[in-house]
Amino acid sequence: MIIGVPKEIKNHEYRVGMVPASVREVINHGHEVIVETNAGIGIGFTDQDYVDAGAKIINQASDVFAQAEMIVKVKEPQAVERAMLREDQVLFTYLHLAPDLPQTEDLIKSKAICIAYETVTDDFGGLPLLAPMSEVAGRMSIQAGAQALEKSNAGRGMLLGGVPGVEPAKVVIIGGGMVGNNAAQMAVGMGADVVVLDRNTNVLRKLDAQFGNKIKAIYSTADALEKHVLDADLVIGGVLIPGAAAPKLVTKEHIKSMKPGAAIVDVAIDQGGCIETSKATTHAEPTYIVDDVVHYCVANMPGAVPRTSTFALNNATLPYILQIANKGHVQALLDNKHLLNGLNVIDGQVTCQSVAENLGFEYVDPAVALIN
Structure with missing residues (x-):
């Protein structure tokens, strides 16, 4: 799978979706990682650090979005980023859709597979990526x-x-x-x-x-x-x-x-x-x-301490990134009920019940949406 890591563009957001160590781990599993230039500069990682880990550096975010099969971010995609999403592309990031109708409408329109860090669950009733x-x-x-x-x-x-x-x-x-x-x-x-x-x-x-x-x-x-x-x-x-x-x-x-x-x-x-x-x-x-x-x-409070935040987040997200990359999103989601709980939007359907209820969309069971 080709995994894309764009540079975050939200105000004073210096975190990055994947650090070089995470990139190296994913590449060791046989995948390709493309990283927008200077994506990690806010936490002290240069493009050369990513190249040394095996990544390919891309000059523009539009090219990252165009080439990647899965986009790994930190914050919710901004309007210009949402416009670059496409059908069957996986987006793995924080979304926080319940209070954000414009973002939800754009993700529905994109028909992308949108998995939210904040609704992935675990066996203990917790939210491990939040x-x-x-x-x-x-x-x-x-x-x-x-x-x-x-x-x-x-x-x-x-x-x-x-x-x-x-x-x-x-x-x-x-x-x-x-x-x-x-x-x-x-x-x-x-x-x-x-x-x-x-x-x-x-x-x-x-x-x-x-x-x-x-x-x-x-x-x-x-x-x-x-x-x-x-x-x-x-x-x-x-x-x-x-x-x-x-x-x-x-x-x-x-x-x-x-x-x-x-x-x-x-x-x-x-x-x-x-x-x-x-x-x-x-x-x-x-x-x-x-x-x-x-x-x-x-x-985005943790964005003020981006190095600490990025490493803490990468420690939590890397196993799920590997599951999606190794198995493909359909099998990964079907195999892991907790990851499935992270699925918020797919193929124009809202699959998170609380988001659907808050914003007035029809709720579709995520397992049903995946199979159909």
Whole structure:
């Protein structure tokens, strides 16, 4: 199979779909890899590094898309990239389709085979290709929140951990999953007063066993959420419903009643955000103000630490890339029910139920769509 790795073009996106070590592994299995020039430069890999691994360097993205049977990316294809997709071409990347009608319509029109990292599952009920980026984003959320709280950024002018004799900032984390857990680790390490809200009692027990009295693990009701959000200096939104748009848990009314200069980091923004006042921002302009509350809603947070993020992602995606390349997409998807759960669009049909429901498309069972 010919696998294409284009250079990412989203704002301040420096990650790359495959590092040279991944390229070498795929080539050792008898496949061909073509890489757009400078695709890895943002994380310190030159074209020569890819050539040494056995790849062929291509000067233009259009040629990568034209020649490759499978495109491996990091972020969702931008409009100019979607226009280059073709029927029966495999696209393997993050998609986050539920809040993105234009992208979904373009992928349907392309008739490409679109497999989303974020809906691939595993035997433990997890999302193995989303997990590494959730870990990074969770940890980064505290860094971003700490900066947003600085007065120069219109924040309350608070140091997250305080100093002896001065109370620390109160950090409220909504969702105790991968993002929330990693955010809690960072916030605790910085000495903040940490509250984690979740509706899964097993998650709360796990957090309690992990952190003990270093955090408050609270069952999330409307009353509890309102109480703690309004008292928060920093709110981290880390709620995820796989494949679906994130629920709007923090409302406009909550925002109006928060402390002036409080900050919000909505890590769920890729799926539409769990804060009603959230809108996607970029690394170039990461924040904006609503009712004196600083909002940080960068849709590709891990892109700010691209080297760490790329290696973490490649570790997770490489086995699936090999499955698709070695077996072809049909057999690979039929053989692996978890990879099949990653199939979002194929031959103009929407095969992810939550995406279909969110955007009003007819849902087609992925196994049925593959066979037909």
